[in-house]
Amino acid sequence: xxxxxxxxxxxxxxxxxxxxxxxxxxxxxxxxxxxxxxxxxxxxxxxxxxxxxxxxxxxxxxxxxxxxxxxxxxxxxxxxxxxxxxxxxxxxxxxxxxxxxxxxxxxxxxxxxxxxxxxxxxxxxxxxxxxxxxxxxxxxxxxxxxxxxxxxxxxxxxxxxxxxxxxxxxxxxxxxxxxxxxxxxxxxxxxxxxxxxxxxxxxxxxxxxxxxxxxxxxxxxxxxxxxxxxxxxxxxxxxxxxxxxxxxxxxx
Numbered sequence: 733x734x735x736x737x738x739x740x741x742x743x744x745x746x747x748x749x750x751x752x753x754x755x756x757x758x759x760x761x762x763x764x765x766x767x768x769x770x771x772x773x774x775x776x777x778x779x780x781x782x783x784x785x786x787x788x789x790x791x792x793x794x795x796x797x798x799x800x801x802x803x804x805x806x807x808x809x810x811x812x813x814x815x816x817x818x819x820x821x822x823x824x825x826x827x828x829x830x831x832x833x834x835x836x837x838x839x840x841x842x843x844x845x846x847x848x849x850x851x852x853x854x855x856x857x858x859x860x861x862x863x864x865x866x867x868x869x870x871x872x873x874x875x876x877x878x879x880x881x882x883x884x885x886x887x888x889x890x891x892x893x894x895x896x897x898x899x900x901x902x903x904x905x906x907x908x909x910x911x912x913x914x915x916x917x918x919x920x921x922x923x924x925x926x927x928x929x930x931x932x933x934x935x936x937x938x939x940x941x942x943x944x945x946x947x948x949x950x951x952x953x954x955x956x957x958x959x960x961x962x963x964x965x966x967x968x969x970x971x972x973x974x975x976x977x978x979x980x981x982x983x984x
Contacts, residue, residue, distance in 0.1 A: 777870075781889045784869055789902050793872045795914055806922070807914040812901040815916050816931040817982060818969055820900055820942035823979055825968030828861040831900070832980035836862040836891040837884075863887045865903045896980035904928075909939060910946035923952050937966035 768834050781870060788809060791799075799805045812820070830838050841858040859867075866886035871879055890899055909919035916928040916939065924935050931939070935951075941962040942949040949958050974977050 747822065752796075769799065770939060777886065777889060779894075780870065781886065781893055784902065785894045785898055787789060787889065789869055789905050792868055792906055792914070794868070794908065797872075798912055804912045804913065805906070806912055806918045808917040808921075809905050809915065810928060812897060812904070812919045812981075814928075815901075815928045816906055816936055817914055817932055817973070817978075818933045819928065819936035820981060821940060821969035821972040821978055822937045822965045823861070823900075823904070823943070824967050825972045826940045826943065827864070829968075829972070829977055831861050832896060834860060834862075836860060836887040860887075861903055862891055862899055865899050865906070866890055868906045868908075869902055900981050908946050909942065910950075912948075932970065933966055937962040937969060940965050940969075 749774075766934065793806075795805050795807065828838065830841070838858055838860050841860075844858070860884070863883060866889075867873075867879075867883050871883055872887045890902075894902075904916040906914060908914055909916075909923070911922070913919045914923055916931075919939055920928040920931055920935070923939070924931065926935070938951040938954055938958065941952050941954070941958050942951055949955070951962075954962060
């Protein structure tokens with residue numbers, strides 16, 4: 733009897749020493765750690781999205797970077813009711829004409845961009861206003877595909893939990909307009925000495941025109957390219973208004 737117990741103990745000791753058992757133990761620990769980390773990320777991201785959606789948009793990573801870099805940062809959060817609709821119409825016309833009809837990702841624009849880039853044309857992106865809002869509010873510039881993946885997750889979350897009106901409201905309160913100006917209210921005050929609610933159609937189009945490159949393109953005064961682009965966007969804003977492309981924001 734004692735000999736049998738000893739043999740079983742010896743056999744178990746050999747099994748425990750086998751490399752595959754150690755590998756499985758390590759794999760299990762890594763998997764468990766990944767599950768814990770993934771659960772924490774999902775829960776944490778839901779929480780920050782809800783806070784930003786229903787309490788207020790926090791300072792962005794870009795704003796914090798500029799502040800710690802010694803640059804002046806100015807932002808005044810306002811409700812969408814305090815922003816001239818012409819600015820929203822111009823932004824939709826410039827950045828994402830299908831804003832009200834997609835769920836965060838414009839598949840048609842992605843296909844068009846891929847086809848254009850494959851043909852060697854001027855590179856073009858396909859980021860929607862929702863994607864840009866997710867990046868500006870929660871993430872950082874650069875980062876390649878890893879950041880794009882996280883951006884897609886946050887885009888899904890804000891489309892799931894926010895209204896379209898809230899998405900565009902967050903966008904106009906966090907977008908950068910150069911020289912440390914974030915949000916439409918700060919930009920209107922500094923660039924045009926007025927409030928976001930009192931922007932003219934031309935001023936709104938100028939602000940929308942420089943959004944792709946706000947630290948290089950100027951509105952005070954605008955160069956020939958920005959002036960021409962603003963004229964195009966002022967016309968597009970009229971189309972957005974008349975055709976109901978902003979119906980998810982203003983109704984109708």
